[in-house]
Amino acid sequence: MTSRPAQTPRKAALYLLNQVLVERRLVSELTAQGALERLDPADRARAQRLAMDTLRGLERADKLLAKHLKKAPPLAVRNILRLAAVELAQGGDAHGVVNEAVTLTGANKRIQTMKGMVNAVLRKVAETAVEDWAKQRAPRLPRWLRDPLVDCYGPEEVARMEQAHFAGAPLDISAKADAQAVCDALGGELMPTGSVRLAEAGQVSALPGFQPGDWWVQDAAAALPAKVLSAQPGETVLDMCAAPGGKTMQLAAAGADVTALDISAPRMARVQENLTRTGLSAHLVTGDALEHTGQYDAILLDAPCSATGTIRRHPDLPQAKDGSDFWQLFELQARMLDHALSLLKPGGRLVYATCSLLPDEGEVQIDEALARHPGLRTDPDALDLPGIDPAWRTEEGGLRLLPSYWRKQGGMDGFYIACLRKD
Numbered sequence: 001m002t003s004r005p006a007q008t009p010r011k012a013a014l015y016l017l018n019q020v021l022v023e024r025r026l027v028s029e030l031t032a033q034g035a036l037e038r039l040d041p042a043d044r045a046r047a048q049r050l051a052m053d054t055l056r057g058l059e060r061a062d063k064l065l066a067k068h069l070k071k072a073p074p075l076a077v078r079n080i081l082r083l084a085a086v087e088l089a090q091g092g093d094a095h096g097v098v099n100e101a102v103t104l105t106g107a108n109k110r111i112q113t114m115k116g117m118v119n120a121v122l123r124k125v126a127e128t129a130v131e132d133w134a135k136q137r138a139p140r141l142p143r144w145l146r147d148p149l150v151d152c153y154g155p156e157e158v159a160r161m162e163q164a165h166f167a168g169a170p171l172d173i174s175a176k177a178d179a180q181a182v183c184d185a186l187g188g189e190l191m192p193t194g195s196v197r198l199a200e201a202g203q204v205s206a207l208p209g210f211q212p213g214d215w216w217v218q219d220a221a222a223a224l225p226a227k228v229l230s231a232q233p234g235e236t237v238l239d240m241c242a243a244p245g246g247k248t249m250q251l252a253a254a255g256a257d258v259t260a261l262d263i264s265a266p267r268m269a270r271v272q273e274n275l276t277r278t279g280l281s282a283h284l285v286t287g288d289a290l291e292h293t294g295q296y297d298a299i300l301l302d303a304p305c306s307a308t309g310t311i312r313r314h315p316d317l318p319q320a321k322d323g324s325d326f327w328q329l330f331e332l333q334a335r336m337l338d339h340a341l342s343l344l345k346p347g348g349r350l351v352y353a354t355c356s357l358l359p360d361e362g363e364v365q366i367d368e369a370l371a372r373h374p375g376l377r378t379d380p381d382a383l384d385l386p387g388i389d390p391a392w393r394t395e396e397g398g399l400r401l402l403p404s405y406w407r408k409q410g411g412m413d414g415f416y417i418a419c420l421r422k423d
């Protein structure tokens with residue numbers, strides 16, 4: 001029997017990079033389908049980090065390489081060079097990095113004649129990579145996303161968002177009960193809105209309190225929609241797009257009678273796992289939110305969206321997507337909002353949220369819903385929470401959060417949140 005060739009973290013990272021940049025796939029989809037399963041956990045983490053660092057620094061890597069390339073090589077070679085250039089800029093061992101880049105080039109028949117060029121270019125890059133890297137600006141978003149964001153927020157704010165994207169994200173945690181106790185146990189920072197922030201986390205499942213279910217990972221901005229809903233003990237609450245369950249856990253921990261709904265069975269399994277670990281409970285329903293029936297005191301609609309607010313952690317997104325199919329999400333969000341309103345008891349409240357930077361998925365959705373539904377209003381008082389900066393409030397009564405906020409403390413996900421009430 002012949003054994004399969006060994007998979008290395010760099011080879012796996014190159015696979016991810018090619019899939020994102022050539023096939024326009026998302027890393028989360030690839031890993032969910034087992035792209036890294038031949039690696040042990042440490043190598044898997046390394047492969048993912050290498051690919052993500054390269055995607056985050058693509059513009060810088062291309063500048064480092066351009067100095068030494070007479071003409072643009074084919075994309076398959078360029079991606080090998082980019083991956084190696086980023087490692088060299090991070091101070092990686094030049095000998096090992098260059099050798100493996102040459103091996104990866106040689107392993108691909110269509111480009112193996114370029115091994116010599118890869119070797120020569122990377123040796124030159126290695127001489128000044130660390131200094132050259134540090135001199136450059138934070139990489140810009142691609143035009144399809146940058147242009148509309150500049151129109152909305154202006155060039156300075158977008159440049160700050162790009163710095164936040166390049167810096168990546170710290171690890172934020174929501175506590176099941178006592179945030180200060182979790183913060184002390186983990187040596188973190190208690191953020192003004194109540195999340196615990198860790199600058200360096202390492203392996204999450206090995207941290208104190210994870211196995212007993214005292215907390216879960218959740219960006220500080222992502223923790224706000226459930227806080228705005230402010231579920232009360234015994235209230236019936238529908239979490240309409242619940243998986244993987246971060247907000248379901250918040251609602252259940254508040255003592256509400258929670259129904260968690262999601263269309264995806266594999267993602268619903270993650271909600272169950274999360275509830276089991278944290279010892280919380282909810283009624284789980286796998287199905288289409290648009291067909292769900294019932295009447296609830298309160299509803300959380302964390303709608304499917306472009307996820308453009310999460311680029312700090314998902315630098316593949318602006319490269320894999322081009323925005324051309326987002327209109328389908330905008331339409332789905334409007335239909336979900338209308339259906340959610342039909343499931344609210346009189347006097348009930350609905351929190352609408354998206355992890356998006358695009359007003360089409362936030363402010364515009366709420367403006368249009370208010371126009372479609374007489375008697376519907378936003379409830380700005382629901383946003384009176386600890387740590388909410390008045391500058392985050394929007395004209396129509398919602399909250400606009402950007403990755404450039406809390407700049408010195410490590411940023412936050414981009415989000416839009418509004419609380420609606422029906423008379």
Ligand SMILES: C[S@@+](CC[C@H](N)C(=O)[O-])C[C@H]1O[C@@H](n2cnc3c(N)ncnc32)[C@H](O)[C@@H]1O
Nearest residue numbers: 241242243244245246247262263264288289302
């Ligand atoms: C932004 S994510 C939800 C994140 C979740 N609220 C949390 O905090 O962990 C959006 C979810 O909507 C689900 N979804 C998409 N279309 C749906 C539909 N028609 N009905 C129900 N869920 C849907 C997706 O499977 C995805 O899990």
